[in-house]
Amino acid sequence: MRLFLIIALAFSLLTFGGFSYLSFVAEHSHGISRAEQRFEVRSGEDIFSLARRLSDAELIASRPALLWYLARAGKTHNLVAGTYALSGNLTIAEIAFMVTEGKIVSRDIRITFPEGWNSRKMSERLTTNGLPGADFLSLVKAPKADWRKQFDFLADIPPNASLEGFLFPDTYFFAPEASADTIIEKMLTNFGRKWDPTLRGALTGQKRDLYATLTLASIVENEVKSEADRKIVADIFLRRLAVGQALQSCATLQYILGVDRTQYSYEETRTESPYNTYLYPGLPPGPIGNPGLVSLRATIFPESNPYFYFLSDPETGKTIFSVTYEEHLKNKNLYGL
Numbered sequence: 157m158r159l160f161l162i163i164a165l166a167f168s169l170l171t172f173g174g175f176s177y178l179s180f181v182a183e184h185s186h187g188i189s190r191a192e193q194r195f196e197v198r199s200g201e202d203i204f205s206l207a208r209r210l211s212d213a214e215l216i217a218s219r220p221a222l223l224w225y226l227a228r229a230g231k232t233h234n235l236v237a238g239t240y241a242l243s244g245n246l247t248i249a250e251i252a253f254m255v256t257e258g259k260i261v262s263r264d265i266r267i268t269f270p271e272g273w274n275s276r277k278m279s280e281r282l283t284t285n286g287l288p289g290a291d292f293l294s295l296v297k298a299p300k301a302d303w304r305k306q307f308d309f310l311a312d313i314p315p316n317a318s319l320e321g322f323l324f325p326d327t328y329f330f331a332p333e334a335s336a337d338t339i340i341e342k343m344l345t346n347f348g349r350k351w352d353p354t355l356r357g358a359l360t361g362q363k364r365d366l367y368a369t370l371t372l373a374s375i376v377e378n379e380v381k382s383e384a385d386r387k388i389v390a391d392i393f394l395r396r397l398a399v400g401q402a403l404q405s406c407a408t409l410q411y412i413l414g415v416d417r418t419q420y421s422y423e424e425t426r427t428e429s430p431y432n433t434y435l436y437p438g439l440p441p442g443p444i445g446n447p448g449l450v451s452l453r454a455t456i457f458p459e460s461n462p463y464f465y466f467l468s469d470p471e472t473g474k475t476i477f478s479v480t481y482e483e484h485l486k487n488k489n490l491y492g493l
Contacts, residue, residue, distance in 0.1 A: 181218050182225040182252070187244025189214035197255050199237040206235060206255070215242050215251065222248050231256045239263075264329035271325045271448030272377040274411065278323060278446075282339065291336035296320065300337070307344050309351055313367050314442075321370035321443030322347050350449055358456050367442070369455055372397075374443035375433075377451035378407035380468070384459075385475045386451055389466060391458035403433040411444040418470045419493050467493055 187210075195213060197206060203226050207219040216222055225248055226232050238260035242251060253259070265285050269278050275296040283289030296319045303319075304310045310322065319340065324347040330339055359369060376390050393403055409420050412429045425432070431440040447455075463477040465484035469491050476491065478484035 178218070178221045178224040179228070181221040182248040185217040185221065185248060186246070187213075187215040187217055189244045192241055192243040194239050194261065195242045196239050197235055197237050201235060201237070203232050203235065210242075210251065213242075215244055215246075216248050218248065222252060225249055225252050226256070229256075236260070262329065264331055265334075266327065266329055268327045269323070269325045269446070271451065272374070272445045273325060274445040275318070275320050275323060286332065287330060287334060287339065288336045292339055295336050295340055296323065299340075303341075303344065306341075307348055309348060309366060310344075312365075317367065317442055319344070321367070321374055321446055323446045324350055325446050325448050350452075355452070355456060362456070364456075368439055370447065370452070371439045371443045373447035373451045373455040374445045375403065375405050375407045375440075376455055377447040378410065378445060379405060380466075380475050381473065382475075383450050383454060386454035387457070387459035388461050388463065388477065389475075390455045391461055392463055392466065394458060395464070397438065400437055402435075402437045403439075405433045408433045408440055408444055418468075467491065 193213065193215075195210070195215065203223055207216070207222045210216045210222065211219050226234075229252070231252070234256040236255060236258035238258060240254055240259065241261045242254070246254075265287065267281060267285055267287070269281065275293055279289035279293035279296075281289070282292055299310075299319050304313075307322075310319075323340070323343045326343075326346055328339075328342060328346075330342070359366060372390065372393060376386050376393065380386055380389050393405075396403055404425075406417075406420060408431050409424060409427070410416050412427055412431050413420075413424060417424075425434040428435070430436065431444065433440060461477070462479050465478040465481060467476050467478075467484070467487060468474070469476060470493070471491075476487050478487055
């Protein structure tokens with residue numbers, strides 16, 4: 157009897173020690189492969205198959221530790237099928253949590269459109285990422301008639317206008333099978349959220365047109381970089397428009413020629429295009445890109461100032477403002493322009 161008790165006690169201690177050891181391994185051990193890899197938990201897979209494949213992929217150090225951890229947590233039947241981003245840097249407990257809670261890798265494609273980009277650049281980025289860039293560009297140029305009813309801010313745009321200016325620059329997540337319609341509608345919905353009652357009310361109070369404001373904002377976006385400078389430049393452009401002076405914006409030349417220069421030649425400023433604000437006073441026919449919220453706000457809430465001219469220091473990018481044309485010419489000579 158005494159021997160039986162000793163054997164039972166020893167067995168209990170060994171069992172307790174074994175399970176304690178497995179718990180310790182599950183909480184603290186790491187796999188050999190430290191590089192992140194995509195690992196698929198198969199539909200209907202059991203924990204034994206999972207443990208074997210995780211071990212073969214060198215993502216866990218112990219199959220028994222994983223099995224014990226899942227059993228102790230009561231999650232032996234809780235595996236969620238899907239693709240996971242796993243590495244040996246994770247503990248067994250962390251991997252177990254991910255595969256039973258469905259912390260899968262999103263299938264969506266992450267696309268970032270910087271402020272000021274035009275639809276052509278956007279379409280190229282979509283194509284590069286396996287999305288329908290060509291279809292996107294075609295729909296931007298010839299939008300669906302229903303969108304004017306679906307999105308109230310499109311109701312009063314010119315009859316043959318494209319969606320340039322309304323494709324809000326941001327980071328988006330698109331499904332791999334997303335259509336051009338879906339992509340555009342997602343971007344227009346985002347514009348509608350950003351075009352909030354405060355901005356709408358301010359523009360209405362100023363008796364200004366949204367399409368014209370977006371056109372000017374797209375120019376301001378590509379002229380200067382800082383929010384402070386954009387507010388000043390927006391005011392300069394608005395005053396030029398008021399007196400009938402040509403905007404003479406290099407941003408419109410960049411749009412026409414497709415090249416970004418510190419200084420454009422006289423011949424380039426003579427390039428025939430309705431978008432050439434050196435040749436034609438007033439605004440171009442439409443936006444030259446898709447402005448961000450900072451430029452849109454700067455155009456709606458410009459900062460009053462005495463300047464009429466400006467240029468950018470080619471070395472630092474700093475904006476140099478001038479009150480008179482004579483002062484502007486001196487600054488051009490001073491900065492080698």
